[in-house]
Amino acid sequence: MRLLLLCFVIVKFVNCLKILTLLPYAGKSHFASYEPLLKELANRGHEVHVYSEFPQKKPLPRYKDFELDKAHQNATEILNMNDLPGKFITKYLTPILLTEFAEEICQKLNQNIVKDLLKTKEKYDLILIEYFNTDCFLGFAHVFKIPYIALSSCYPMPWHAGRFARIDNPAYVPGHFGNFAKHMSFSERLENTIVLGYCKLLYYLFCDIPGNRKAKAFFGDDLPPLEKIAENTSLMLVNNYFALNGAFPQVPSMIEVGGMNIGKPKRLPKNIEKWINESSEGVVYFSMGSMLIGHSFPIKKREMFQRAFSRLKHRVLWKWENDTMPGKPDNVMTQKWMPQFDILCHPNVKAFVAHGGLLGMTEAVHCGVPVVVMPQFGDQFTNARALEASGGGVILDFSTITEDNVYEALQKVLNPKFKKQAEELSARFKDRPMSPMDTAIYWIEYVARHKGAPHLKTAAVGMPFYQYLLLDVIAFLLVVFLSICLVSYYTLKMLLKCVYPAKVKKTKTN
Incomplete structure (x- = not known):
């Protein structure tokens, strides 16, 4: 028995990885999609070193934080519902805005904690790095000469497909920043093609070229072009899943792990649980996520929602960051923070009004709750169209909403037939050979076991375009x-x- 126990300890020790995790982007929702994975890796015996702006509130075994200084400007300071012009900013201005965020990320290379990492004598087995709007930090993969895995908190960005030779044919693959479903008309295919080319050009000019320059200044002139380093990425874990986001061509080195952030529902705070349980008709939950502040609602639109909610027999939980809400109806309860996933999985919650962020969408789909989606920014329009096509929600245009169409949309999703559709989508979303978390960890350990797993890459990676x-x-x-x-x-x-x-x-x- 002692020998068996000793063998188990030895095997556990041998398989333990030291993982460097680089998450320099300042978006809280991005970090929230990776955080459960990092914690679970530490829980399973791996040593995880995390460079981010979001340290743990309490120390965790085998999880070590290296806190990056806050960016001078981040998305939460910019995104205000009073001045977001909706679809136009998503298609054409968002890529420009991302180049500004890329500048902030690259500046973090100059922080002392990052400079210390460059000089470190730590021996890592693997790197996890976020792929978003710049590859500045990818030079660490070249310096440490170890396998590296990309993390994507959303549907892959337009400039990431090429490095994995994933097909992104705009005839039927909706662009990240578009507002298109899989089946597009001629004009939509035309615009989808234009937006795809526009995004790739902007990335090359304002992210890739400056990023290479700053990376060379930090890592040294012998650093290869970042796009060449990126071609050696072992794997990409993508936070989407075909049951929700649609079926598109994939390659072995891109693994869908949508829903990885989802755990088990916890007991609700007593005041919220009481409010939900005492509603005979059920509850509607309303939240615009972490990046869009609820009280930045234009006053007229807020009043539209208040009047629409007052016409319901249901109670409403509204995430509202101020202490008071002028004109709040009696059937509405406001609170600055609410445990969203735990609320959505309560059986008496009948609908969700949201902005279309991917974490909230996957939580609603997992819990089988239909959604009224009002996309505002980034990939939210694409997420909304995917959810609508899957039968899990309806879309409202925030720029043109009225009291009546808010009320009508709520009535539609509160219909038992729509609830059945949402439950069927939930069943498809959860029907997998392994959970998203187990899938992610399996492939991370797979890459480590097989020394970077170069056999996962197709021959098209790095191929000149004229040959491809x-x-x-x-x-x-x-x-x-x-x-x-x-x-x-x-x-x-x-x-x-x-x-x-x-x-x-x-x-x-x-």
Whole structure:
């Protein structure tokens, strides 16, 4: 028995990884999508070193925080519902805004804690790094010469498909910042193509080129181009899942782990539980997430929602960051913070009004709660269209909402038939061979076991575009075809001269 226990301890020790995690982006919702994975890795015996702006409130075994200084400007200081122009900013201005965030990330290379990492004598087995709007920190993968895995908190960004040779054909793959479903009209396919090219061009000019310059200044002139380092990425864990986001072409090195943030519901605070339990008709939950402050609602639109909610027989839980709400109806309860997932999984919660953030969408889908979505920014429009196409929600245009269409949308999702659709979507979303968390950890350990798992990459990774698109083959075949045509033409002409020489000569004389 002692020998068996000793063997178990030895195996556990041998399989323990020291993992460096680089999460320099300042978005809290991004970190929230990775945090459960990092905690679970530590819980399973791996040593996890995390560089981010979001340290744990309480120390955890085998989890070590390295806190980055806060960015001078982040998304929570910019996104105000009073001045977001909706769809236009999503398609054309969001990529520009992301270049500004990229600048903030690259500046973090100059922080002392990052400089110390460059000089560290720590021996890591693996790097986890967020892929978002810049590759500045990717130089650490080159310096440490170890495998690295990309993390994406959302549907893959337009500039990430190429480094994994994932097909992003705009004929049927909606762009990250578009407002399109899988089945697009001609005009939508045209715009989707334009937006895709526009995003890739902006990234190259304002993220990739400056990022390479700053990375070389930090890591040294011998640093290869960041895009070349990125081509050696072992794996990408993507926070989406086909049952919700739609089925698109994938490659073995891109793994869908949507719902990885979802755990088990906890007991609700007594005041919230009492409010929900005592509602005979059920409860509607309303939250605009962590990046959009609820009290930044334009006054007229807030009053529209208040009047629409007052017409319901249901009670409403409204995440509202101020102490008071002028004109609050009696059937509405406000609170600065609410345990969203625990609320959504309560059986008496009948609908969710939200902004379309991916974490909230996956929580609602997991709990089988239909959603009224009012997308505001970034990937929220794409998330909303995917949810609507899957039967889990309806979309409202925040810029044109009225009291009546808010009330009508709520009535639609509160219908038992719609609830059944949401439950069917939930069943599809949860029906997997392994949980999202187990899937993510399996593939992380797989990459470590197989020394970076280069066999997961297709031969298309790093291939010149003219080869990938078969332009050289097409050109060769055209040359062959034209050559055959020319040879056939002149051969036929010569034969005609031999067979009908007199006729040919007479024709020339005439």
